[in-house]
Amino acid sequence: MNRLRQLEDQSVYILREAYKHFDNLAMLWSMGKDSTVLLWLARKAFLGHVPFPLLHVDTSYKIPAMIEYRDRLAREWRLNLVIGQNKEALTAGMNHTLGRVTCCTALKTDALKQLVEEKGYTGIILGVRADEEGTRAKERYFSPRDKNSEWDFRDQPPELWDQFKTAFPEGTHIRIHPLLDWTELNIWEYIKLENIPFIDLYLDRGDGTRYRSLGCAPCTFPIKSTAKTVDEIIEELRHTTIAERSGRAQDEGRGMELLRKDGYM
Amino acid sequence: MTATTAKPTEHLNIVLVGHVDHGKSTLLGRLYADTGSLPDGRLEKVQAICRQQGKEFEYAFLFDAFLEEQEQGITIDTARTFFTWNTRQYIIIDAPGHKEFLKNMISGAARAEAALLLIDAAEGVREQSIKHGYLLSLLGVKQVGVVVNKMDLVGYRQEVFEGIETEYRDFLAQLNVVPERVVPVSAKYGDNIVTRSERMSWYRGPTVLETLGLFRKETARAEQPLRFPVQDVYKFDARRILAGRVTAGRLKVGDRLVFSPSNKTANIKSVEAFNIEPQPIEAQAGQSIGITLDEQIFIERGEIASRQDEIPLVSTAFRANLFWLGRRPLERGKKYVLRLATREVDCEVAAIHRIIDAADLNQRQGASAVGRNEVADLTLRAKSPLSFDLYGSFETTGRFVLVDDFDIAGGGIITELVHDEQEFLRDEARRRDFAWVKGEVGLEERAQHFGHRAAVVLVTGAAHTGKSFLARKLEAFLVAEGRHAYLLDAENLRRGLDADLSQSQKADSAEMVRRYGEVARLLIDTGLIVVSTTNPFGLAHHQVIQAIRTLVHPAPVIAVHMSKTEEEPPPGTDLHFAGPKDFDAAARRILEELKRKGVLAHAIGAKPTFQYSI
Incomplete structure (x- = not known):
């Protein structure tokens, strides 16, 4: 299964x-x-x-x-x-x-x-x-x-x-x-499988960065990424060794x- | 080496167990570091914290998240970590080895499909090595890899390894467990974890990483007979959906289901799902689903659906092997809540056959309580019949937990059905229910029409306590309220239905109760509230209550006991009136109980939409 x-x-x-x-x-x-x-x-x-x-x-x-x-x-x-x-x-x-x-x-x-x-x-x-x-x-x-x-x-x-x-x-x-x-990878694969609507802040909207984890504006920083689709996020996550919450200051x-x-x- | 990035096609839950300090967390840290599975910066972050606190870095710190764990150098609670290797995702559960945290070890191991058990080469087989091995077999984890760690401390000597291997294999053999592999390693220096050790060239078996690859994924449950424990009944919209998880076998639209222990039957009309096109028509073990039935029958949480020729066992008692984790000992005769799949029922320990000392598998008999972290072979008796399986045949419906106070305090696997005195009547009721010829009008429709459900109010007590007076009063109250009630007196059966029986046949109390129960069952099927007194049977009150409950099951039986003076009511009594003067108040009290049990809707004329709560 x-x-x-x-x-x-x-x-x-x-x-x-x-x-x-x-x-x-x-x-x-x-x-x-x-x-x-x-x-x-x-x-x-x-x-x-x-x-x-x-x-x-x-x-x-x-x-x-x-x-x-x-x-x-x-x-x-x-x-x-x-x-x-x-x-x-x-x-x-x-x-x-x-x-x-x-x-x-x-x-x-x-x-x-x-x-x-x-x-x-x-x-x-x-x-x-x-x-x-x-x-x-x-x-x-x-x-x-x-x-x-x-x-x-x-x-x-x-x-x-x-x-x-x-x-x-x-x-x-x-x-x-x-x-x-x-x-994290499962989450994105499931979003794709079920076609769940998500905020486009998770995608690169042209400036070569995207949010990997979302929190408050002052304490959440985007990562360098050119992933513009869910498929590209999934591909990126299969290869990354950067921690998901690396952009979250409270950690x-x-x-x-x-x-x-x-x-x- | 780096972690593979291919899409994992399967996943496996592995638990890491062993005596405290034998190096589980170190092994885990090493496995991740050497396969390149750590997130960037993780190693550096932990190293920085170590420098800051002025202590030497250890691989164990990578996963011991709590400050306290790192300071004491022990794992307190189970951690779940993930890594992928060769198209398989491993969820590795690092379980604490300290005796005090056995409940955490069990919480971790209960989720596992395979286990790695660590033994310190310098210390050899220790108390927790034995105990964990035994608990793994009780928890049903049959795939075990043994890792003999800290080989660096014994000069990587083959004979030390072989001594431990022989000793531990012999022990596992007593539990019918054959280890997948026994691997000599040094987690600290990375020998035989991911890369083959040059210092132990005498060892030709697999590394730890390769051993993980040898574990098999168990997938056979869908081929077993069907088990579908009902989790809930939803009516959010026009559909009346039975929700639950298929724990064994498979089902499809059109299948005939039997629900145990109520013996209700119906066909599957649809399999409901959200955002799945086209709508599914079948489901198999593991899936959480919703189904609708082709007729409206009363089903509640805790019943187990199966096929008619493969029903689960039903009894009030079973024998089991149980491990106890509670702060207070498990005592014979004390009440506990038993939870088996979705069923929850009060129970007590009827007998403790022996306590098994998990440290050396010695056995002790004649105990009256099971202490913390002990394992016992015992018989449990539930307040009402439940359906279950033997653990050897079915995993999910063959095991249970006990709740003491607010917490799960023990778990066990069922080894044997214990027959109870209701067995003959229960078999009769089941055969009769399966073959029952139904009309077009179901119980649900009758309940909607009448504004109440069917039930039996059974008044017990000695002669001249006012039983008959109260029963008559109650019947009159019910009918005056617009309910459909009927006074069923056993004397009337003797003069009519039983008129052709001989005196000796009429003296057969059990048979008289059976006949009475079957007549009550007929009236229940008409949707009536049956009010009854039980004088003529000559059986003990609690036997009568039990027999009637078995025969009209799952309709509720409200047992009302009357006595002239204060006395202990018979077991199974719901309401007790000692020397009542105000019979109106007593009858009203019974009406309240009928409302509480979901028989009567709270407002007259309102349609009862709730389930029975028996």
């Missing part, structure tokens, strides 16, 4: 388990390639429907084309879009020059925590992948977060045979990761370990 279909089958199984077990479930959508594939997989799992809200944590520093794309798909696919923002921090002038980890924590981690608290979500579906960076390689499909959204990586519950952690104490929530087994040093322990996505 085709590898992409196997990955799809596993992700669909996980999404259906999440939907069955969590009454207050939501999916995080950053409009990037991974979470858009995740959204597509939800439509696969629920036969064209998306039976839970999609959360966008808006830092206000996202690239404008991403917001246009978000609103267009939300309309076309009849999505229930919920937008969260740490307004207090933004009013106080939070930005990346105050420190990248500080800024990510305030505008992403804290904004997500506020949203989870306000809406009482008990399950959050995210598009993180094991091959992105080290701490994500150690994630479970169903990964508990405590009352402060913190991740205790020292003591993760067992997970085996597609039986997942679906019971949890009040006040805590579970992060659900259906894309853990996917690689420097131990940034991601610190961020993720405290509840970053």
Whole structure:
């Protein structure tokens, strides 16, 4: 059986388990390639429907084309879009020059925590992948977060045979990761296979660069690339040895370990 | 050498296990570095962090992501990494070897199709080498490559390697595992990882990389009999879709399916999919699918669909080999949640036959609890019947986990069916259900028409506790509410249906209950709520409750027990009234229970759209 279909089958199984077990479930959508594939997989799992809200944590520093794309798909696919923002921090002038980890924590981690608290979500579906960076390689499909959204990586519950952690104490929530087994290459091959609409920032639009990973404008940098189509991206990825998130500033040093322990996505 | 860039045509999950400090993370780092599979800058980044912290660089640090892991030099949690070689993508799961992290090792190994097990040449076969080998066989990982690491510490001597090889092969033989290869290596210096070692010219077998290539991809599941555990039932639009994953065999439009343990049958009308043209008409093992049926039957999550001549086993009990990871010991008689494929049911440990000490495979009998990280041979008894298979025949439906508190605390494989006392009645019910001649009107339509589902309310208790009075009151309440209810008294059966039986035949309690249950089953099929008292049977209350439940399954039986004074109600009781004075309140309480179980819609006249929850 085709590898992409196997990955799809596993992700669909996980999404259906999440939907069955969590009454207050939501999916995080950053409009990037991974979470858009995740959204597509939800439509696969629920036969064209998306039976839970999609959360966008808006830092206000996202690239404008991403917001246009978000609103267009939300309309076309009849999505229930919920937008969260740490307004207090933004009013106080939070930005990346105050420190990248500080800024990510305030505008992403804290904004997500506020949203989870306000809406009482008990399950959050995210598009993180094991091959992105080290701490994500150690994630479970169903990964508990405590009352402060913190991740205790020292003591993760067992997970085996597609039986997942679906019971949890009040006040805590579970992060659900259906894309853990996917690689960056798989994502693009699947976008091609299913013809999933994606933002053209991922393509070279004439200046010999493209974005390989999308985040906030000030902290995300394009890579040198002449890939103008999905096929060319796939070809490029088969040969590259450059890390996917090399253009993401918050990954420097131990940034991601610190961020993720405290509840970053 | 650099990683091949050809498009991978298959993938394989490999787990790396072994005693702590025997060099798993180093082997992994070396494998990636020597095949050119590391992303640019990875090596440099980790080397820079090492310099910054003033310590010597080690290949192990490449994948030990957490600061704590690098500082302590141990892997805490399983990491998944990917690399491609010769058209195959490997997902390598680096599992921790420390005893304390056994649950992480198991979480990693449970996903694997093959394993590399490391043994330190200087230390030899250690506790975790044995335990991991044993757990791999329990987890069903049959392809094992043994890597004897740190050969540099023993001067690359052949006799050291051969001593370990012989010892470990003998051990694996007890588990019926034949290792694919035993490879002498030094991960630190790169001997026999990717390139052949000149320092061990006496070894002519494959390198670690070549050993990976020898592992086979298992693909036989589609040729087995069909198993399709129902995961959920969706009604987002006009379609009523049964969602789930085919775990064995294949199915196609038009196939007749039997759902166990409810014995419901129907044909597949369509296979539903999103963004697939043309619409599929079949599916096979591994696929997550949605199907619709040609008739509306009540099916809920946890049932297993199969073909009629290849149904799974059904019982309330089975024998299993189980490993326990819980913080608290697994105790006999205590309640746990059992999860098998998509089924979830309360269970208890009925007997612990022996504890197997995984460190030396010694056996201990007479234990009343299973401690953390121990393996036991035991019998589990579930609260209600479930369908399953033996692990030797089916993987997914032959294994289960136990949940204690909020976490999965153990896992096991089923080795034997344990017969329970309901077996004869269950077989009768199954034969009868399979052959049942149906009219044009189904249960679903009757429920829509009546505004409620069929159910049995069974009132048990000693004489003069007010059973009959309460049953009559309940029937009257139901009918006054516009429900369709009927009081079924066993005495009426004795005078009519059983009139030709001799006194001794009438004294056969089990037969009287069976007859009563079959009549109740007929009334259930008409869509009625059957209200009943059970005086005349002469059996223990819990036996009657069980027998009726088996015969009318899967319709819910609400067991109501009456007593004059406070007493322990019989097992399986849903509601207990001790010396009730207010019978109206008791009857209303039963109505509430019927609503809770999904028999009655919450508003009169509303169509019940929910499933039974038995």
